[in-house]
Amino acid sequence: MNTDQYLTFALGKGRLAEKTLQLLEKIGITCEEMHDKDSRKLIFVNEAFKTRFFLSKGPDVPTYVEYGAADIGVVGEDTILEENRRVYEVLDLGFGNCRMCVCGPESARELLLHHERIRVASKYPNIAKDYFYNKKHQTVDIIKLNGSVELGPLVELSDVIVDIVETGSTLKENGLQVLEEICPLSARLIVNQVSMQMKQERIKKLLADLRGALAEN
Numbered sequence: 001m002n003t004d005q006y007l008t009f010a011l012g013k014g015r016l017a018e019k020t021l022q023l024l025e026k027i028g029i030t031c032e033e034m035h036d037k038d039s040r041k042l043i044f045v046n047e048a049f050k051t052r053f054f055l056s057k058g059p060d061v062p063t064y065v066e067y068g069a070a071d072i073g074v075v076g077e078d079t080i081l082e083e084n085r086r087v088y089e090v091l092d093l094g095f096g097n098c099r100m101c102v103c104g105p106e107s108a109r110e111l112l113l114h115h116e117r118i119r120v121a122s123k124y125p126n127i128a129k130d131y132f133y134n135k136k137h138q139t140v141d142i143i144k145l146n147g148s149v150e151l152g153p154l155v156e157l158s159d160v161i162v163d164i165v166e167t168g169s170t171l172k173e174n175g176l177q178v179l180e181e182i183c184p185l186s187a188r189l190i191v192n193q194v195s196m197q198m199k200q201e202r203i204k205k206l207l208a209d210l211r212g213a214l215a216e217n
């Protein structure tokens with residue numbers, strides 16, 4: 001297969017991928033095979049539209065796009081900030097809205113106010129580091145976790161966490177609060193820098209169609 005002819009999309013597995021497929025369907029780009037939840041297939045090709053899709057772990061999406069293994073990626077702004085890859089971020093897709101926050105028990109509020117040297121657990125060590133060191137000028141110890149970060153303060157691994165808050169129910173069910181808000185987040189479309197030149201016409205049309213579909217929402 002000459003992959004130059006195809007427009008290749010890398011989608012982060014899960015909710016964002018489903019919403020992305022719904023949006024692409026609105027502009028006439030479909031990929032029926034991808035809706036099969038039981039499938040273990042990794043790459044899906046639509047010959048009629050000359051498009052290829054693959055699903056990967058969210059944090060790997062900017063990597064595939066930077067290296068040109070995918071022309072286009074859809075991923076949360078959190079991942080883009082954390083991974084800091086050389087890609088063009090071209091479109092806010094308007095879904096996957098949530099916030100990056102510092103969270104913890106109410107008792108940790110004092111520690112933040114007084115710039116104490118605290119422990120911060122996060123799946124996003126770069127975002128946490130940037131926030132505490134560059135924005136708050138507070139020295140902290142950052143502990144990288146890979147999920148269920150809310151456990152950090154509950155088992156006294158850390159004083160606070162830096163994590164995504166969407167509905168707030170995970171925090172609530174675990175007796176934690178939002179203590180500080182770092183930034184709002186949403187799903188973004190990213191493009192490989194070479195593809196932006198070499199596949200300019202197709203990508204421009206895709207972006208125009210997507211903007212049109214988003215405006216109708």
Ligand code: PRP
Pocket residue numbers: 146147148149150163164165166167168169170171
């Ligand atoms: C994310 C995030 C929070 C939760 C927030 O975790 O890390 O734990 O969702 O959502 P809420 O505000 O609606 O409760 P995810 O479900 O991705 O799993 P993980 O904890 O294993 O990373």
